[in-house]
Amino acid sequence: MTEDIIACPDCDLLQRIPEIPPGGKACCLRCGHIIAQNKPDSLGRTLALTFAAAIVLVIANVTPLMGLSAVGRHASTTILGGGLKVWLQGEEITAMLVAFCTVVAPATYIACMLTLLLAVKRRPAPSWVGILLRASKFNYPWAMVEVMMLGILVALIKIADLATVVPGIGMYAVGALIILFAGISVNFDPNEVWNRIRWADGKYPQVSASKEHLNPEMTGQ
Ligand SMILES: [Zn+2]
Numbered sequence: 001m002t003e004d005i006i007a008c009p010d011c012d013l014l015q016r017i018p019e020i021p022p023g024g025k026a027c028c029l030r031c032g033h034i035i036a037q038n039k040p041d042s043l044g045r046t047l048a049l050t051f052a053a054a055i056v057l058v059i060a061n062v063t064p065l066m067g068l069s070a071v072g073r074h075a076s077t078t079i080l081g082g083g084l085k086v087w088l089q090g091e092e093i094t095a096m097l098v099a100f101c102t103v104v105a106p107a108t109y110i111a112c113m114l115t116l117l118l119a120v121k122r123r124p125a126p127s128w129v130g131i132l133l134r135a136s137k138f139n140y141p142w143a144m145v146e147v148m149m150l151g152i153l154v155a156l157i158k159i160a161d162l163a164t165v166v167p168g169i170g171m172y173a174v175g176a177l178i179i180l181f182a183g184i185s186v187n188f189d190p191n192e193v194w195n196r197i198r199w200a201d202g203k204y205p206q207v208s209a210s211k212e213h214l215n216p217e218m219t220g221q
Pocket residue numbers: 008009010011012013028029030031032033
């Protein structure tokens with residue numbers, strides 16, 4: 001069955017995927033790249049984590065990121081509030097990059113993932129799910145909340161001698177978001193989504209319902 005043959009993403013070697021036990025992996029015969037994994041209930045766990053990430057992203061954007069107190073004055077700001085201040089100081093491109101990488105890209109990624117994870121619950125999944133999957137893969141590297149977090153921590157350490165810094169709820173939310181994004185990428189198995197999508201020629205993937213992301217048969221090439 002040609003449907004069972006896939007190419008290694010690293011070295012293009014064509015091979016069949018053996019039946020993989022829960023939690024197991026199949027590696028490329030030639031280069032050792034992981035070409036398939038059996039992550040039990042991958043989509044269910046990813047959906048739960050993505051829902052949590054959506055809620056945390058809203059919290060991270062509506063609550064203060066941090067507060068500063070110096071000589072009797074107190075100020076606090078949110079993520080977008082910080083971007084706005086950068087814009088007002090004449091650094092428009094930096095402000096747009098900050099807004100894109102810390103708000104727009106994570107929000108788009110979460111929206112894509114939520115939509116596709118809900119859409120694949122129906123079998124066969126609509127073909128536009130594939131477009132969303134590619135879009136989310138393109139989007140993910142641009143969601144740089146961890147870079148922002150690192151930048152904030154460096155800035156905090158530098159100004160800690162000059163002012164009293166009070167971490168806001170938004171800061172903890174950003175920390176939680178980083179962990180949730182890591183959880184999503186660890187739990188998500190794109191192959192399981194691809195195997196539920198109807199093909200362009202109108203056919204459906206030749207996969208049994210009990211092992212939707214596994215191709216029976218054996219390896220070799
Ligand atoms: Zn390979």
